[in-house]
Amino acid sequence: MKAEDLMIGDLVLYNGTHQQILEISGIDDEVYLETDELVHQSEIQPITLTPEVLEKNGFLANKQVYPYPYYEYEVKEIKVKVGFAFPQENRTSYKEPWVCVDTECIYIEHLPCMFVHQLQHVLRLCGIEKEIEL
DSSP states (O other), X not given: OOGGGOOTTOEEEETXXXXXXXXXXXXXXXXXXXXXXXXXXXXXXXXXOOHHHHHHTTOEEOTTSOSSOEEEEEEGGGXXXXXXXXXXXXXXXXXXXXXXXXXXXXXXXXXXXXXXXXHHHHHHHTTOOOOOOO
């Protein structure tokens, strides 16, 4: 992982445990983790986004979407719907997981999103303040 791909609050994997980034140092690509450890960005790994993580965080499976598993999270107060797709096999031209965002003014589709910290970024950009549970 590269430090420039991360934000404060992102969840990452360090020494086999889930850690939250508390601070990003501008020196030597280091980050401070919630364990008060200063580690080089090469020592942390992204956490793969799975259907189980999405479901645990309030995303609902939408069985009407074909040809792949699709999950939706909606915040009606701010009129935002975030969808997440897991393309499978040769049923679609998209091979990597992707996210879409649907608001009153903007629609974004097929934005690559494979890791928990990337989903955190999307939610933040949509104005959704949500703590991700793993």
